[in-house]
Amino acid sequence: MQPHSDVLARIKPPITPALVIRRATLMANLAAMQAACDAQGVRLRAHGKMHKCSTLGRLQIAGGAVGLCCQTVGEAEAFVHGGINDVLVTAPVPPWGWLRLAALARLARVGAVIDSAVQAHHASMAALAAGAVLDAYVDVDPGMGRAGVPPEGAGALAQVITGLRGLRYAGVQAYCGHHQHLLPAERAAKHAAWTQRLRALVGELRDAGLAPPQVTGGGTGTAALDLAAGVYSEIQPGSYAVMDVEYGDLGDLPFAPALFLAASVVSARHASHVTCDAGHKALHPNGPAQRVVLPAASQYRPMGDEHGAILPPGGAGEGDLVWLQPGHVDPTVALHDAFFVADEDGALERWPIDARRSS
Amino acid sequence: MQPHSDVLARIKPPITPALVIRRATLMANLAAMQAACDAQGVRLRAHGKMHKCSTLGRLQIAGGAVGLCCQTVGEAEAFVHGGINDVLVTAPVPPWGWLRLAALARLARVGAVIDSAVQAHHASMAALAAGAVLDAYVDVDPGMGRAGVPPEGAGALAQVITGLRGLRYAGVQAYCGHHQHLLPAERAAKHAAWTQRLRALVGELRDAGLAPPQVTGGGTGTAALDLAAGVYSEIQPGSYAVMDVEYGDLGDLPFAPALFLAASVVSARHASHVTCDAGHKALHPNGPAQRVVLPAASQYRPMGDEHGAILPPGGAGEGDLVWLQPGHVDPTVALHDAFFVADEDGALERWPIDARRSS
Numbered sequence: 001m002q003p004h005s006d007v008l009a010r011i012k013p014p015i016t017p018a019l020v021i022r023r024a025t026l027m028a029n030l031a032a033m034q035a036a037c038d039a040q041g042v043r044l045r046a047h048g049k050m051h052k053c054s055t056l057g058r059l060q061i062a063g064g065a066v067g068l069c070c071q072t073v074g075e076a077e078a079f080v081h082g083g084i085n086d087v088l089v090t091a092p093v094p095p096w097g098w099l100r101l102a103a104l105a106r107l108a109r110v111g112a113v114i115d116s117a118v119q120a121h122h123a124s125m126a127a128l129a130a131g132a133v134l135d136a137y138v139d140v141d142p143g144m145g146r147a148g149v150p151p152e153g154a155g156a157l158a159q160v161i162t163g164l165r166g167l168r169y170a171g172v173q174a175y176c177g178h179h180q181h182l183l184p185a186e187r188a189a190k191h192a193a194w195t196q197r198l199r200a201l202v203g204e205l206r207d208a209g210l211a212p213p214q215v216t217g218g219g220t221g222t223a224a225l226d227l228a229a230g231v232y233s234e235i236q237p238g239s240y241a242v243m244d245v246e247y248g249d250l251g252d253l254p255f256a257p258a259l260f261l262a263a264s265v266v267s268a269r270h271a272s273h274v275t276c277d278a279g280h281k282a283l284h285p286n287g288p289a290q291r292v293v294l295p296a297a298s299q300y301r302p303m304g305d306e307h308g309a310i311l312p313p314g315g316a317g318e319g320d321l322v323w324l325q326p327g328h329v330d331p332t333v334a335l336h337d338a339f340f341v342a343d344e345d346g347a348l349e350r351w352p353i354d355a356r357r358s359s
Numbered sequence: 360m361q362p363h364s365d366v367l368a369r370i371k372p373p374i375t376p377a378l379v380i381r382r383a384t385l386m387a388n389l390a391a392m393q394a395a396c397d398a399q400g401v402r403l404r405a406h407g408k409m410h411k412c413s414t415l416g417r418l419q420i421a422g423g424a425v426g427l428c429c430q431t432v433g434e435a436e437a438f439v440h441g442g443i444n445d446v447l448v449t450a451p452v453p454p455w456g457w458l459r460l461a462a463l464a465r466l467a468r469v470g471a472v473i474d475s476a477v478q479a480h481h482a483s484m485a486a487l488a489a490g491a492v493l494d495a496y497v498d499v500d501p502g503m504g505r506a507g508v509p510p511e512g513a514g515a516l517a518q519v520i521t522g523l524r525g526l527r528y529a530g531v532q533a534y535c536g537h538h539q540h541l542l543p544a545e546r547a548a549k550h551a552a553w554t555q556r557l558r559a560l561v562g563e564l565r566d567a568g569l570a571p572p573q574v575t576g577g578g579t580g581t582a583a584l585d586l587a588a589g590v591y592s593e594i595q596p597g598s599y600a601v602m603d604v605e606y607g608d609l610g611d612l613p614f615a616p617a618l619f620l621a622a623s624v625v626s627a628r629h630a631s632h633v634t635c636d637a638g639h640k641a642l643h644p645n646g647p648a649q650r651v652v653l654p655a656a657s658q659y660r661p662m663g664d665e666h667g668a669i670l671p672p673g674g675a676g677e678g679d680l681v682w683l684q685p686g687h688v689d690p691t692v693a694l695h696d697a698f699f700v701a702d703e704d705g706a707l708e709r710w711p712i713d714a715r716r717s718s
Binding site for chain 1: 475505627641644668717
């Protein structure tokens, strides 16, 4: 493959700031993850919270993924209306969301995680009202404190779910967000400890007559460990498709950067820097710093909501394009209307980020 | 007026996370700024980069504003198509933007700032191609280093503009973004120094036969100083309409908080905190911390892209609403699809954030 900088230099997006995906790299990343899952007989349910794009999701499913994950009710709706026939909402659903998810379950297979008996009853009532069935997963907290029951509470909640009409007990979810960005040695150690606990939990559930049909979880950082662990029947990685600075800098992941941001130099009146049209509304500051790809050896510094400095200018003048790699992909994608997907010759196709909704 | 917490406790948005505007406070803020402008005979051109909402913009114009400012070509298009007949793009336009702005100038009065002769020529060619006229303002850099010519370069650029067909020389813009959030004493001192330079520049332009038809600039933080300075014919404040933590904490601005974010508690399994459905994708982290309004005396901590912790829970349980005030309004609004505008009795109206575009 040619270096990214050579390909990017051929691309002229019609607007800026613009998110550009290098198609060849995207396709290689998708194929690599699918092959790794297939080799272990583990289902891939790619996470759509990262890309919010039905077009990309349909590609993942065409390649072998069983469906998509999403994080919000709005994403689930957009994905189903965008042609995705199997979605799992991987975060607890707020009360107003259950009727909408249940209505959606008339159109597609829809799952949701649940971390309390109250949620299970909400889900059941909504499903009955809609005349639908929802896949219900017990959300197990691997120690993040964000959502999910502790492992010792999973059996009781599974029991509640199996007793409620409108719900299909689909298994357990255990998502270790706090392991994804650890350096390799610490990541492996913490993953091993958690996996031991999860394996025991699955045994306990089986002994109680609540064998989980699926054990779902995992992410881009832990995917190799998840696949080798022998306990997950399904993994949920998202960022692997296009990567970002944060995942790339871990150094051990077999995926290449495929997502870049093009910005225009809109003011060039100083020797120290030029000003481009990408600020906090185009590059989300959560995560590591945005990395400049072109011009090489320059740095990016935000200059407010709509502007950023490229310093030193590195030869970039007024009207020129500059190229960056996002520090953290998910929240930056959520700021944009579309991806421009680039062939190696620079030809572009526009993919709407159609699940970009705030609720 | 009742305390915000009393009114918010009556509001039940149909989705979460949801941005809610207290209408009575919004209207009082709009009226206060308009009255202050009218008292000095200065035009109000409210900045739409903050709200990205034609409905709110039309209210500002109905109240007396001459038009809106915006920061991007996409915002300008959305505003004109949303019924705003006079827009000014207050940031340098990237090369691809001129033809679109010129086309828009067939539908409405459209202005843009310019900081180089190359941009002036682009603008002129685009206007000629569209058969339109663009209002062209010389962008003067008050020392931010982001965009704009130094004051001593304004005359030469004004001369270029006056010589180009398709452009109407509309004056100068001087926006002091770096003064807006200073504490009162430092703000006044820096504003006075800059105003002295700006007044001299206007005299120099007048002596050169380039008297600026408009001198536009200013923001919410400096509005009182801008109006008293006697040099601005038009000011561009945006945040005054709904305020945020950052502006409110300055302590001297005569506007009240009108914008809040409602989130649902989606997990409540810990004594230390509850988890709500608002994270980095609902509350932009740039600026000061998000402030919790309800429950009183709690704090907010982001827990990833879609979740946050409210700590301590302060009585909030699963399914309850919690209420926050955004730290920095502009980038947070850009994350949302709509405002829910609340009457005092809790009745809601939905206003689309229709200029929410990434380019």
